[in-house]
Amino acid sequence: MNTTTQLLRFITAGSVDDGKSTLIGRLLHDSKSIFEDQFSAISKTSEKRGMAAVDLSLLTDGLQAEREQGITIDVAYRYFATPKRKFIIGDTPGHEQYTRNMVTAASTANLVVILIDARKGVLTQTRRHTYLASLVGVPHIVLAVNKMDMVDYAQARFDEIVAEYKAFAAQLNLHDVTFIPLSALNGDMVVDRGDNLDWYQGPALLELLENIEIEHDVNTSDFRFPVQWVCRPQSEKYHDFRGFAGRIEAGEVSVGDEVTVLPSGRTTTVKQIVTYDGNLQTAFAPQSVTLTLADEIDISRGDMLVRSSAHPPQVEKEFEATLCWLSEAPLDKNRKYLVKHTTRTAKALFQRLDYRVDVNTLQQHAADKLQMNEIARVSIKTQQALVFDRYDIDRATGSFIVIDEATNNTVAAGMIA
Amino acid sequence: MKLVENNLSKHTFTHLDALESESIHIMREVAAECKNPALLFSGGKDSIVMLRLAEKAFRPAKFPFPLVHIDTEHNFPEVIATRDKLAKDLGERLIVRSLEDSIARGTIVIKDESKPRNPFQSVTLLETIAEFGFDACMGGARRDEEKARAKERIFSFRDEFGQWDPKNQRPELWDTYNTRVHAGENIRVFPISNWTETDIWEYIGREKLHIPSIYFAHEREVIRRGGNVIPVSHLVQPKPGEKVEIATVRFRTVGDMTCTAPVESAARTVDEIIAETATTRITERGATRMDDQTSDASMELRKKEGYF
Secondary structure (H helix, E strand, O other), X not given: OOOOOEEEEEEEEOOHHHOHHHHHHHHHHHOOOOOHHHHHHHHHHHHHOOOOOOOHHHXXXXXXXXXXXXXXXXXXEEEEEOOOEEEEEEXXXXXXXXXXXXXXXXXXOOEEEEEEEOOOOOOHHHHHHHHHHHHOOOOEEEEEEEOHHHHOOOHHHXXXXXXXXXXXXXXXXXOOEEEEEOEOOOOEOOOXXXXXXXXXXXXXXXXXXXXXXXXXXXXXXXXXXEXXXXXXXXXXXXXXXXXXEEEOOEOEEEOOOEEEEEOOOOEEEEEEEEOOOOEEOEEEOOOEEEEEEOOOOOOOOOOEEEEOOXXXXXXXXXXXXXXXXXXXXXXXOOOOEEEEEOOEEEEEEEEEEEEEEOOOOOOEEOOOOOOOOOEEXXXXXXXXXXXXXXXXXXXXXXXXXXXXXXXXXXXXXEEEO | OOEOOOOOOOOOOOHHHHHHHHHHHHHHHHHHHOOOEEEEOOOOHHHHHHHHHHHHXXXXXXXXXXXXXXEOOOOOHHHHHHHHHHHHHHOOXXXXXXXXXXXXXXXXXXXXXXOOOHHHHHHHHXXXXXXXXXXXXXXXXXXXXXXXXXXXXXXXXXXXXXXXXXXXXXXXXXXXXXXXXXXXXXXXXXXXXXXXXXXXXXXXXXXXXXXXXXXXXXXXXXEEEOOEEEEOOOOOOOOOOOOOEEEEEEOOOOOOOOOEOOEEOOOOOHHHHHHHHHHOOOOHHHHHEHHHHOOOOHHHHHHHOOOO
């Protein structure tokens, strides 16, 4: 057993026409992650539909409704592994609910593969996918220029698309973009390099997925520990034990560190870092641990422990955020919603819509409504103070969901500005 | 208390560490936000992994929920023995409700004793949820098991009939889970959604978990019927003309005895199973669950009716 295999989560963005499902099918097939019974099932279906070759895109069609209608209705998760890494693919459909589904899948992703049809180049949807990836702060972007077989594997065409994309992407805050020419249909530069793209010196897609550095995808400097659950065994052996259980969302902590409890602002020191496998000297994100503290202070779920340092989080009842609306019922500015942020849930009012962003042109428009799949900058007022960082600094402490109390549905995703 | 080295470093935080931490986080959200949760525990390998994760999430305290098993009475005796032993060793409360109770009440009508009982499990599960008023049931289902599961949320909302509506699921963003339900409604929670069969075996090996002996290669009386290897038991006897043979087999899943097929295997240790899992060309349910082979959508239909 290889004990140092890392986990990489990625999503693919593009429409069926760009060959997205074929690309995923190709990755699974060529990395030998498709099982015989799955392959024989899709072979039968391909034959039934009168196709000449096995349609690899059928691998990602999950539900009966989808198979009947030939569509994909929701985010599906796929798993495959190579000796180097384990992969979770969030597969999102490319139709009109795209924004909602892509934002959902991208929220946990390290990387997004944006597919372009080499014949069509950078399209409106390419801009939309890129904008959403940057909005959700996906750390790595791969621009996969697919269907190179349809443009005679021409380097000139690839270079043209790369230049066009770079010109557009300059206005967005993207950290890491890699460009790969490939043919999902023929398998060039997906898992194997193939014989048709000799002029391309960079990594094939799987090679990149296996090797891209992801250790710095989380904030490693500022300790953030939202308290999830208070551990009070009340047994004879542990009658004094009072532990604060949670997951370290950013940074690291050691025994003896001075920590501040927010929002109260009281300080204490870390006495023990307790785990089932024994007590630790140091722990880091994203470990789930239980902390005991030197002083008895009132701490409960929803509080956040942070290391007393130069970069404290903000503690506010009023703040600005970018909101992606996910529900069929539009935002009602007169109603109170619930905001769930880390482990704290508070009533909230969305007092002002500053502007709406057109996801196709990136232009800002004045807005007084917010409907499904729309994105807007809003001002928020919460009943209790939230302890947060800006989303671009910390995805975990800068994000929240909005819940409609009447239906209990999740109606929006928020990123604190 | 003894201080152990954190032999994990940022560079050796493995996929198993990441999956484990995610699962612990999910279980703690359930404990903190749900009023009356339960952990579904069958004695199978996935639910044994769930128990270890619960220990990691809540020790040194007791689990803030009971263990619940919906017993089809079609289970392998080794699995039931393991279920009882683990619950006892951990000192946790185990609630068992049997399909026989529902049959006695008349809410389940069995036509043929030798047929699988999985389709009826939902009935007893929903009755048990109502009996105890559970608002959240954690289960050990994984997304890699089946196509319908691949599309299900980690926190999967069910209406008052226990039904899953795949087209109307709550969006799930970051690790911020919406656990809210109205009275009478229920959430099914799958903390190991993102684990694969291989991850489960690697974790069993790493944590040295005790699992039922039938997961390892052993000799067993089987018959071959319609391409499947079927274990002979008091529920499954050879039909006229069928030959009973002794085969060396192990089980990849341990469900209803009438529809759970073993695979032919010589793997007698966890390491040997991991090696075999890495090279197998058949999915776990495809190889072992005859009830999932009846139609492309068997699992989807069962889930819509309240199955977990």
